[in-house]
Amino acid sequence: MSNSPTHESDVTFIRALAELLRENDLTELSVKREFGEDDSLQVTVSRQAPVAAPAPAPAAPQPAAAPAPAQGTAAASAAPAEAADDPASHPGAVTSPMVGTAYLQAEPGAPPFVSVGATVQEGDTVLIIEAMKTMNQIPAPRSGTVKRLLVEDGTPVEYGAPLMIIE
Known part of the structure; x- marks a missing residue:
């Protein structure tokens, strides 16, 4: 007893x-x-994550909205159509291997690891995820071109959340 x-x-x-x-x-x-x-x-x-994956959805339109003024109204009208697609199901999606905070650059003020349109080789560091005070370099799973960034610098990410699209 x-x-x-x-x-x-x-x-x-x-x-x-x-x-x-x-x-x-x-x-x-x-x-x-x-x-x-x-x-x-x-x-x-x-617990099982919701099918719609609500956490990544708000992050997808934000990167698309930032370049819209520079690219014109055609890009702005295409962004809602892209946001409707689930980035996690995209064949070129790079997903988070852990829960943590995503950083697009090695340190504040440093150039980002990648940007939209950049060509990466398999194994290149594309971002860092900080988890439990440890900086984990996330390598590109394949060679290709970065088509979309789905997270902003310093945003929290969950396991399996889409981070970027590499085609």
Whole structure:
């Protein structure tokens, strides 16, 4: 019966994690708690992401809106049609391998790793994702031309979120 209070506190802890997951619109959360040398609890709470993927959708129109004044009204009228397509299902989509913050340049004031129209080779660093104070270089999964940037510098990203399109 000594296990019962621990079990109840574990259930309470897991419920709190599930609530954090829901409140912050996350798809997965993993935690390991150490209670002693031979006693620990490792929990992964996850949920299926909505089919429409609401988090990346607002990021897609923003990069398209920035170059619109320079490119004219034709680009502005084409942007809503592109935003209607799900970038995650595009065959050239580069998706996030982790949850974190995306950075398009190595440090503030430095030139971006890539820009729309840039040619990249497989393995080239296309951006950095900071996760748990660690800067993770994200390589291009294929050679090609960057067609769209779907995130802005310093924006949070989730696992599997589309970052850019390389064709």
